[in-house]
Amino acid sequence: xxxxxxxILGYVAASAVLLVGWQLLAMLxxxxxxxxxxxxxxxxxxxxxxxxxxxxxxxxxxxxASVAIGTxxxxxxxxxLGRSPRxxxxxxxxxxxxxxxPKAVFLPVLLVLLGIGNTSIIALIALIVFFQILVxxxxxARQIPSGSVTSVRSLGADRWQVFRHVVLPASMPxxxxxxxxxxxxxxxxxxxxxxxxxxxGLGWYIYDAWGRIAYSEMFAGIVAMALLGVVLYxxxxxxxxxxxxxxxxxx
Amino acid sequence: xVHVHITDASVTYQGVDRxxxxxxxxxxxxxEGEPVSVIGPSGCGKSTLLFALAGLVPLDGGSMDVGGExxxxxxxxxxxxLQDFGLLPWKTVLANAALxxxxxxxxxxxxxxxxxxxxxxxxxxxxxxxxxxELSGGMRQRLALARALALDADLLLMDEPLSALDALTRxxxxxxLLELWHQRKHxxxxxxxxxxxAVFLGRRIVVMTPRPGRVASIVDNPDFGTAGYRDTEAFYExxxxxxxxxxxxxxxxxxxxxxxxxxxxxxxxxxxx
Numbered sequence: 001x002x003x004x005x006x007x008i009l010g011y012v013a014a015s016a017v018l019l020v021g022w023q024l025l026a027m028l029x030x031x032x033x034x035x036x037x038x039x040x041x042x043x044x045x046x047x048x049x050x051x052x053x054x055x056x057x058x059x060x061x062x063x064x065a066s067v068a069i070g071t072x073x074x075x076x077x078x079x080x081l082g083r084s085p086r087x088x089x090x091x092x093x094x095x096x097x098x099x100x101x102p103k104a105v106f107l108p109v110l111l112v113l114l115g116i117g118n119t120s121i122i123a124l125i126a127l128i129v130f131f132q133i134l135v136x137x138x139x140x141a142r143q144i145p146s147g148s149v150t151s152v153r154s155l156g157a158d159r160w161q162v163f164r165h166v167v168l169p170a171s172m173p174x175x176x177x178x179x180x181x182x183x184x185x186x187x188x189x190x191x192x193x194x195x196x197x198x199x200x201g202l203g204w205y206i207y208d209a210w211g212r213i214a215y216s217e218m219f220a221g222i223v224a225m226a227l228l229g230v231v232l233y234x235x236x237x238x239x240x241x242x243x244x245x246x247x248x249x250x251x
Numbered sequence: 252x253v254h255v256h257i258t259d260a261s262v263t264y265q266g267v268d269r270x271x272x273x274x275x276x277x278x279x280x281x282x283e284g285e286p287v288s289v290i291g292p293s294g295c296g297k298s299t300l301l302f303a304l305a306g307l308v309p310l311d312g313g314s315m316d317v318g319g320e321x322x323x324x325x326x327x328x329x330x331x332x333l334q335d336f337g338l339l340p341w342k343t344v345l346a347n348a349a350l351x352x353x354x355x356x357x358x359x360x361x362x363x364x365x366x367x368x369x370x371x372x373x374x375x376x377x378x379x380x381x382x383x384x385e386l387s388g389g390m391r392q393r394l395a396l397a398r399a400l401a402l403d404a405d406l407l408l409m410d411e412p413l414s415a416l417d418a419l420t421r422x423x424x425x426x427x428l429l430e431l432w433h434q435r436k437h438x439x440x441x442x443x444x445x446x447x448x449a450v451f452l453g454r455r456i457v458v459m460t461p462r463p464g465r466v467a468s469i470v471d472n473p474d475f476g477t478a479g480y481r482d483t484e485a486f487y488e489x490x491x492x493x494x495x496x497x498x499x500x501x502x503x504x505x506x507x508x509x510x511x512x513x514x515x516x517x518x519x520x521x522x523x524x
Binding site: 145147148150151152153154155156157161165166169170172244245246249 | 302305306307324325326327329330331333334335337338339340341342350351353354355381382384385398402
């Protein structure tokens with residue numbers, strides 16, 4: 001297991017590489033639209049408490065709530081579809097027809113139905129996360145070795161106990177992989193929906209700064225959004241370490 | 252301990268792409284506390300016989316009676332031990348051993364006490380909080396046994412439990428199985444591919460025909476369980492006789508395309524329905 005110290009060191013080193021690359025690119029392009037890290041980070045520090053922190057709060061709440069809602073709905077449904085051929089026969093065609101539809105196009109519909117603000121943004125991200133997790137959970141449940149199910153059933157387990165002791169834990173590593181991928185999508189959709197529908201959140205802040213041609217402020221917002229992404233990813237990582245301890249055993 | 256009466260049992264089930272006639276009119280009686288080995292060619296329905304006895308595969312003819320009751324589903328004190336040990340990699344050694352008790356809703360303290368006692372009995376008392384992936388093959392098999400012991404099983408159904416182990420570990424565990432039987436005198440059905448194992452662990456040895464599985468013959472093994480049996484002349488003679496019998500059945504020549512493992516998979520497919 002990677003220690004926390006080494007992990008932080010890794011992040012520091014990676015940040016240094018990115019900052020150097022950013023600086024070089026800014027010097028190469030020499031455009032006001034791409035300020036170097038120095039003015040952007042100065043603004044980031046200056047604006048963090050008065051301007052960025054409240055927006056970060058909105059954005060963090062939206063992305064956490066939507067990822068949680070999407071996951072909590074998708075995991076049980078996906079696992080049931082994966083284990084029950086009858087439910088799968090009914091719902092799988094529905095899922096596969098609607099999966100490729102880019103859910104982001106429903107933002108205008110959601111805005112009309114749910115109004116501008118938190119609810120429609122959370123609904124949109126949750127919808128996208130839901131489909132990504134659903135498909136993964138279904139596939140994971142289908143691939144469970146029959147021996148695991150048989151041995152637990154031979155102990156007299158009922159359907160719920162098979163679900164709880166076999167299907168759910170066996171699928172968790174795959175669900176967490178999907179969740180990590182979804183976290184990136186969730187941040188992207190967060191930016192898209194906040195910049196389109198709202199007067200709050202980091203997405204709105206970045207878009208607003210762009211409108212005011214305040215490029216270093218815009219980059220301060222981008223840095224804040226990147227940090228939000230890292231924190232979300234790390235939250236998912238630590239949840240996985242807790243839930244899937246067994247995948248680290250025997251290495 | 253229980254007696255087992257299998258009368259004219261037949262099983263047919265839908266396999267992946269065809270109907271499989273796995274068992275055909277099997278009749279077999281086990282006395283209370285009698286250990287029986289079952290041996291036969293690959294794909295002779297040995298696994299299906301166990302799965303049916305465990306209440307996981309329905310019969311479509313005949314009957315199975317364990318301890319005076321018809322087998323209609325999993326039975327509380329029947330324990331099935333599978334080829335791949337049936338352990339759950341996401342549960343610790345202790346939780347795996349206690350799983351049968353947990354499924355039966357025993358209180359936590361009680362099931363942990365019983366599971367720990369069972370684990371100590373098979374020599375895993377120091378590994379309560381490790382995961383199966385951290386154990387050797389032999390230790391995993393001991394864990395599977397501990398689960399059966401924790402349930403205080405009076406009927407042990409074992410589907411080639413030792414086939415994945417190296418020769419030394421296998422002998423070691425054969426010794427443990429025998430020792431446990433001497434202590435507990437449980438009724439047991441051991442499905443195996445190994446002639447020596449069948450002779451070492453069965454008071455009687457049931458030879459089955461290729462699919463559909465029927466009982467070809469039953470060999471008495473009166474010296475079973477005597478001290479040092481493995482090293483006696485009688486043991487070698489019994490093995491040689493059993494080998495000749497299997498050759499006559501075509502078991503040593505027939506290759507019908509199904510390995511033991513594939514058979515278990517097909518039988519599991521039947522369970523899933």
